[in-house]
Amino acid sequence: DAGxxxxxxxxxxxxxQEVTLRCKPISGHNSLFWYRQTMMRGLELLIYFNNNVPIDxxxxxxxxxxxxxxxxxxxxxxxxxSEPRDSAVYFCAxxxxxxxxxxxxxxxxxxxxxx
Amino acid sequence: xxxVGLHLPTLSVQEGDNSIINCAYSNSASDYFIWYKQExxxxxxxxxxxxxxxxxxxxQRVTVLLNKTVKHLSLQIxxTQPGDSAVYFCAxxxxxxNFxxxxxxxxxxxx
Numbered sequence: 001d002a003g004x005x006x007x008x009x010x011x012x013x014x015x016x017q018e019v020t021l022r023c024k025p026i027s028g029h030n031s032l033f034w035y036r037q038t039m040m041r042g043l044e045l046l047i048y049f050n051n052n053v054p055i056d057x058x059x060x061x062x063x064x065x066x067x068x069x070x071x072x073x074x075x076x077x078x079x080x081x082s083e084p085r086d087s088a089v090y091f092c093a094x095x096x097x098x099x100x101x102x103x104x105x106x107x108x109x110x111x112x113x114x115x
Numbered sequence: 116x117x118x119v120g121l122h123l124p125t126l127s128v129q130e131g132d133n134s135i136i137n138c139a140y141s142n143s144a145s146d147y148f149i150w151y152k153q154e155x156x157x158x159x160x161x162x163x164x165x166x167x168x169x170x171x172x173x174x175q176r177v178t179v180l181l182n183k184t185v186k187h188l189s190l191q192i193x194x195t196q197p198g199d200s201a202v203y204f205c206a207x208x209x210x211x212x213n214f215x216x217x218x219x220x221x222x223x224x225x226x
Binding site for chain 1: 146147149151156157158159160161164166204208210211213214216217218219
């Protein structure tokens with residue numbers, strides 16, 4: 001079975017550039033989550049969607065970060081302009097729904113390096 | 116509570132021995148708990164979950180124990196194998212709310 005698919009796996013770019021991370025959730029899952037992982041802060045929830053609608057974006061660090069989910073099978077996380085402190089591993093996860101608490105299934109992440 | 120990933124605790128065990136990884140959670144309202152395994156270069160992988168109406172749940176070679184009185188969760192891995200080497204995270208969630216992840220424990224399996 002196909003899991004959560006993220007692209008690119010690695011991204012290296014110069015500060016000030018726009019970065020777009022992509023995610024395809026597991027088919028049939030209605031909830032999608034974007035996380036950031038760093039050594040200092042561990043795994044942090046940035047934003048999550050339910051049925052393609054953003055529910056809570058309180059974890060988004062700044063206005064430079066934005067996320068969209070135009071349909072049930074695709075989401076993007078965009079950083080514009082990027083800064084060196086944005087360097088981290090970004091994970092996308094999906095779950096069947098947010099009701100009743102169910103496991104989230106993670107992709108293998110995008111390792112982002114901003115020079 | 117916010118998860119802060121400073122000095123990652125490390126557990127070293129001999130191959131074939133049993134491993135016990137511990138997690139203290141913070142929210143007494145949490146009623147659902149998960150253990151994840153994260154290997155290098157990969158995303159967290161679901162291992163086992165438990166709800167607050169249980170105090171023990173077993174899977175294949177893994178057992179999760181929940182002590183709500185002291186807000187403690189543990190993961191036991193039987194007959195630890197080299198492939199078990201990874202970082203293990205616990206995650207807690209009150210009903211209908213999002214998960215809060217622990218800082219993780221690195222498990223190293225010695226030959």
